[in-house]
Amino acid sequence: MSETVTANEPLLSVQGLEKHFPVTKGLLKRQVGAVKAVDGVSFDVFKGETLGLVGESGCGKSTTGRLVTRLLEPTGGKVVFEGQDITHMGQGRLRPLRRDMQMIFQDPFSSLNPRHTVGTIVGAPFRIQGVQTENGVKKAVQDILALVGLNPEHYNRYPHEFSGGQRQRIGIARTLALKPKLIIADEPVSALDVSIQAQVVNLLEDLQNELDLTYVVIAHDLSVVRHISDRVAVMYLGKIVEIADRKSLYSSPMHPYTNALLSAVPVPDPKARKERERIRLTGDVPSPLNPPPACRFHTRCWKAQEICKTVEPPLETVAGGHRVACHFPENAPAAATAAVTQA
Amino acid sequence: MTAPLDVPGSAVEAGPETVLEGAESSVIRGRSLGQIAWMRLKRDRIAMIGGIVIILLILVAIFAPLLVSWFGHDPAEWHREKIDPAIQAPIGSFGGMSWDFLFGVEPTTGRDLFSRILYGARISLLIAFFATLLCVVIGTVLGMIAGFFGGWVDTVISRLMDIFLAFPLLVFALALAGVIPDKAFGMSGDTLRISLLVFIIGFFNWPYIGRIIRGQTLSLREREFVDASRSLGARSHTILFKEILPNLLAPILVYSTLLIPSNILFEAALSFLGVGVRPPTPTWGGMLAEAVHNYDVAPNFMIFPGLAIFITVLAFNLLGDGLRDAFDPKAR
């Protein structure tokens, strides 16, 4: 790790990222519309930190992750990794960069090829990237297996012989093989049982400390995200509605949606259930095929006013690194609110 | 910090799963899905019987000359002395079955049915195997490409499959087999006929397996390990052949096993309709075609090739069913 990225220069910078999946019809594949899965997402990830990305199902979290790792080609916007614009970089030129940017997948059952042994799976990065290892691939793989808490002798086994948690470790081992700088983890624990989930979360944290990793963790479980993230971005229908450091986001959420999300999480405290003040949203997330105009949350927002249906609120910095896209943010310093209402 | 429930300090020591350890002592060598399927298959008695019959059939086909030299007569040799000249039927009961002629003899010619059935197995199996191979190769390659690349490639290949599926296959095969000249592509005689039959059966049957492979590829393509491989920078062909193909081997094996019997029947049908391999080379379908006009004269002439086809096809079907169950992830 020779490069020196200065603290305020992001490792990954995403600006106005867009992905519209065309909806086609008929023999001639006429385009009749587009699923705006990701529609103008911007954020920066700094070296060594963990950015959490939360939101409800279908809001475009995975798509964002896949855009950043260039498994998908963005429709618009920009992805800059280590100062290089990789938005439309060809797969050939991207290949060497892939060493530095890896992905952990959600489903430990489908993310490992059932026909390959653990050795093959974890050794794949070496083969694909043509990396030479000192004591042979096998040794390297076994080292990594040990690193993620697996028995190195499991080298010749097949994924189906492992439990979910172990599989997720195998998946993590694979991403670690080439010592990446950035890891995008798409719901790394949501398929796991609580007790196993905790093992994996701890493992991720340990690895971060040990290997100086940077994470983007995608999840829908707010408590998990809080546990591992330094900063958290909340997505709604293809947009980031709020982004802030963990503490300020969870203690003083500004966007009504964030508020609602937080208050909807059931709390494992029988006494608290009577005391808590709850915000109950009605309805579901609208379809990204026909997102509501302007502020996309206005259809479910109890604070919505006329302006929310006509003017799209920009993602603005309200207080020290806390950015929110809302005309009527809560917990905001008075000045900020006033500025918006006057506009 | 004392955290008794926590895994001890460093991640390196994070405990490997105890349960797994307990269950499977110290066997480190992993069992692949194929090995598991094989274990399951071994327990399926009926499928195993099918498999054994197939192996026997293949052995019989390979060693037909040897077996015939022990138990039979040259398949082309006439034994007019076994034929009643008045009605051209075999002399003796059961179509002249005896120790000398195990299955009796053909009417008119008196040829040894036993050895003709044995030699017939060679042609039938040969054609079925190679035709299946051809179907599977074309079907797999095109199905995989269509499923994996999607888009216009998929459209083109899928339409192609539609076209092939819209051909009335048997009619077409008959037509094609009928118009091909006697010498072509530097081949002639049986070699040409067999190649031709292999080509026709294989070439027109591929869309069936192609569709299956395409469907499987489509769903495999969505599996995250494909993304994983891609995110590691793997090229398309690597993904196709190293990641996807191994997962297709099970369906390929299963459908090949189920395709072989249908190709055996197909070959028999073509021979039956008179466009098969030329005489005096015996084939089961061809023998049946002749026997049809003689079933009253010599029932065994009809029954033995019929049985041969039946047993072979049944054996393959049994094995195929067993394989399908063995590879089925949903099965217990």
Next chain:
Amino acid sequence: GGGGGGSKSTSGSGNDAKPSSKYNAGVTEIINPSEKTGGTLHMGMPGDFDSVDPGDMYYGYAWNFARLYTRALTMFKPVPGEEGLQLVGDLAEGLGTPSDGGKTWTYKLRKGVKFEDGTPVTSKDVKYGVARSLDKDILPSGPTYFNDWLDVGSYTGPYKMKGKLDDFKAIETPDDQTIVFHLKKAYGGFDYFAMLPQTAPVPEAKDTGSKYKEHPVASGPYMFKAHELTKRIELVKNPNWDAATDPNRKQLNDSIEVLLGQNEDDLDQRLLSGKIDVKVNSTGVAANARKTVLTDEKVKQYADSAPIDRTWFTNINGDVPPFDNIHCRKAVLYATDRSAIQGAYGGPDAGGDVALSLMPAKMTGYQKIDPYGVEANPTGDITKAKEELAACGQPNGFSTTISFRNERSAEKQTAEALQQSLSRVGIKLELKGFPQGDYFKLYAGKPDFAKKNGLGLMVYGWGADYPEGFGFFQQIVDSRVIRPAGNTNLGVKDPKIDELIDQAAGETDASKRNAIWAAVDKEVMESAFILPYVWAHGLFYRPPTLKNVFVSQNWGMYEFLTLSTQ
């Protein structure tokens, strides 16, 4: 639709009635003579007629059948035995009168013959019928005797030369009852040509060319009521037929129904169970039924093994070495196991007798010869064969190819039998089957092809168009009929034979003609271009309920004209 109704009431009496009949009785006598009228005659046929248009047919059974609804100038007498080979006048009052040394033939038509619509039949109609049959584009199937022998000049038929029938000078019709044929050269057996259905009258106004077969206009006792192409024909009584004008026919059945395109084995089954009265084909019952017929005495009594004017043989191609050497050809003639081939064709009763020479024994003028000692050695004479091989300079044998028609399993087996028997003297055969439809046009009948592909032996068979030497021999042994393709003579090239044929053709004296044909037979055997092995028989079955049945010596099958059911 329709169909005759309850005519089948008598079939209930079944097979096991009195042993009234005797195997082969139908060959010599009329079985179940009856004059009763009514009922439907059910005929069944595997496949279809080449056509039912009298100007467009070439199969014996078609010609036999055509006389139910058409009348040619002459006909064979519908009686059993030798007498059935005699020609008598039909539409004509009697046989033709030759003049000009046999180059001109004149016929007098009977008076009072009418078409089904009541219009009288005139000599013009006969002329028109012959004229239209000349156009092989529209009516391709019939024989070409008239094209070849009539002095047609530039006349090409009434379709290409519309309204110019008068330009057709080869036939003259001085009056409605007289018709005169002018030939290119003398031909003594013209009465046989006059027997062809091509001389049946066709009213020009009703001629629909290639569609005429849908409804040929009747001049005989029956007429078409329905013709569902390829499926069914229904004939009913022709009200305008007058028995007085027709001494040879009766009109006993109310109707005649023919089912076409039937499965052979099926048909036999129905024949045996009496559901069908007669099967329309020239070879009789097929293998499956053959066994029942020949082994079950109760059934056998109703069967006849009828000799046919047909020889099954193989051509030996002199163009393909070493068959350019007569000794090699003779070696084949000696080495062949004819009894095996007899088996392939169905054995003595259903297949036929072992042939001693090319000319079928039952033909008029046959004289027994046996140059290769077949009678004594039906399975072949290996020693002689080896001697001939040595003489040919191939003492250890050689390899060659044999062709046959794929669809014909007997021919296929013949080839296999030859492969077996010739291998005894070291002659190795490679078998090559060809589609029946193209056999003469593209393969065996195309000398270029046969030579290039080394077809040394070509399995074949030939039946006489009519029971007279010319009708049998001319198309298969006259070297001058050899064309670039589509040959029926697959390579007999012997100037001596050609000369004999010319002699015979011009001869108007029948007995002299016959002597010449016997000489042709001998010469063919000498030159060894043809390997005959079977004189065909057909094994026919007549349900006990069928009346007036007998084998026509001419057709080699049951005479259709007399059949009835009551």
Next chain:
Amino acid sequence: MFTYILRRLIAAVMLLFVVSIATFAIFFLVPRLAGMSADDLASRYVGKAANAEVIHDTALRLGFYDPILVQYGRFVQGIFVGVDRNYGPGIEHCPAPCFGYSYVTQNPVLPDLLNRLPITLSLALGAAVVWVIFGVATGVLSALRRGSFFDRLSMGIALAGVSLPIFFTGIVSLAIFRDQLGLVGDVADWVPISEDPLTWANNLMLPWVTLAFLYAAGYARLTRAGMLETMSEDYIRTARAKGLAERKVVLKHGLRATLTPVLTMFGLDLGLLLGGAVLTESTFSLPGIGKYAVDAISNNDLPQVMGVTIVAAAFIILANLIVDLLYAVVDPRVRLA
């Protein structure tokens, strides 16, 4: 919906177009490539005793000297505007759609085909009724009694059914049921249903059963597998949890969902059969489309072959279309687009 059907029909026509080109090419190009001349081709369609001149005339008349595209064009023209033919005394117009005239029998092709259609229809539909009823019923029962003696037996029979060539079962059953026992009517004697339904059914009984035996087997297996799968679906559990009687659970909830793949297979099979049950018709000598095809091919009768291929392909395509439409009716999740 309407546009969907329209689009599918257009696609079907295009498909038929390709099929016809391929058939045409096989019949024309392959022999040509093998070195046959126009006269050689024509020589197949003249009488026994034709001379070179007649052959040449025939080649000209049939247009074999024209470039292949022109010949194909003529075929297409026949379909869209019809063709004229000289039948001797005059010229006849064969109106569109016209597949031309047989080279061998000179009969127009389409009426011949249509003439045979009722036979093939009777055969296929009758057999279909038999096999669907038996196949599905057996499949359902087997699935419900998985592992029982009945299950084993019926699946054994089913496997035997798909393993026997139809020309074998056909002939054996003919020999037994008709020749020996005399139980059924004359198979080859086809009578239109409108004329005599009883004879119609009696005569067709054997082919129906034989054909159904072959197909029922597949349906029983498919139904059984489908049923086993559906019966383990969550919604079946829901239906039971509601307190629904088991019979209703099976028939209303289980079978309904199982029938969709059965429907697909049924459509495809029926389409194929309507395009000619070649083997069955040959075995029982039923003069249907399949027999027609075999005869056409063995006669090298191109117009007939073209006709029968296109009709058969049309049936397959049509059956596919109908299956897809039905699918949308049966399964509300399917949207036709």
Next chain:
Amino acid sequence: MSPFLDVKDLKIHFPTDDGLVRSVDGLTFSLERGKTLGIVGESGSGKSVTSLGILGLHKGKGANVSGEIWLDGEELVGASQEHVRGLRGKKMAMIFQDPLSAMHPFYTVGDQIIEAYRIHHKVSKAVAKKHAIDMLGRVGIPEPRSRVDSYPHEFSGGMRQRAMIAMALSCDPELLIADEPTTALDVTVQAQILDLMVDLQREFNSALIIITHDLGVVAELSDDILVMYGGKCIEFGTADDIFYRPEHPYTWGLLGSMPRLDREPTERLMPIKGSPPSLINVPPGCAFHPRCPYVERTAGKAKSEVPGLIETEGGHLVRCHMSRTERRELWENEIKPVLENQ
């Protein structure tokens, strides 16, 4: 008087090729009308099998069911199939985890509710349909009149689950079992559904069993909580018992594994090592012992002897070899401080 639902020593075993699966192995609990029981446990601990067992849906499917299930004074395990069928839907009903796969894709939502209603009420279709519309309205589906004719796939996840609930409640069942009713849903929708269930339970005064692996959910709803492990109940008590005075190391583990929003984040989570046991090879002795950090304290008993389910105080049951005081001490001194982090 006996409780409304009383399950005694329920065993549900599945013989398979690989061995006997002891999915439920001696489960005992009871539930009163109007009360809510939460069953928690990791995946594969036998929660769903238990619920299906109560509804009698295992019979005839190769399952060995033994023990007793008393529902409102009737024993169900020994009762005839037909009798139990009559109770289903009317007396007891179930809400399934994944409403998309649990509803028949080919029938409209309305039809499925109507069917459920008409099994137990001899009424006309029209009446039943009115009832269905009513029910859909009650569970908060907007415009029920038009939505009644929609197919399940035309509903969003939350609406499907509501429809599922409407179907289950259509015959006013006295016992309602909800098997992971919200796992497939987003948090905001989950909250809606949980609220709905609470409201409906109050309204119908039915007994409710809610099955989940989310401790948060049980905490929100349950009066009593049953913690399952390896097919057995390892701890049973009131919600307060389980959350404030848990006594089983596994329960501690569960609590320690959860990151909690209501507390300051801890440095590290406290997972349980290892993974849940296979139900074929349930470890001998205490099923939890391979994962238990305190095995040593039982002097080897854990590995050989199955601990009994012992009542510690007023209805709080624990299955552990350690003594009560030992457990108390551990909880108060070692676990609780770490969990509460301050």
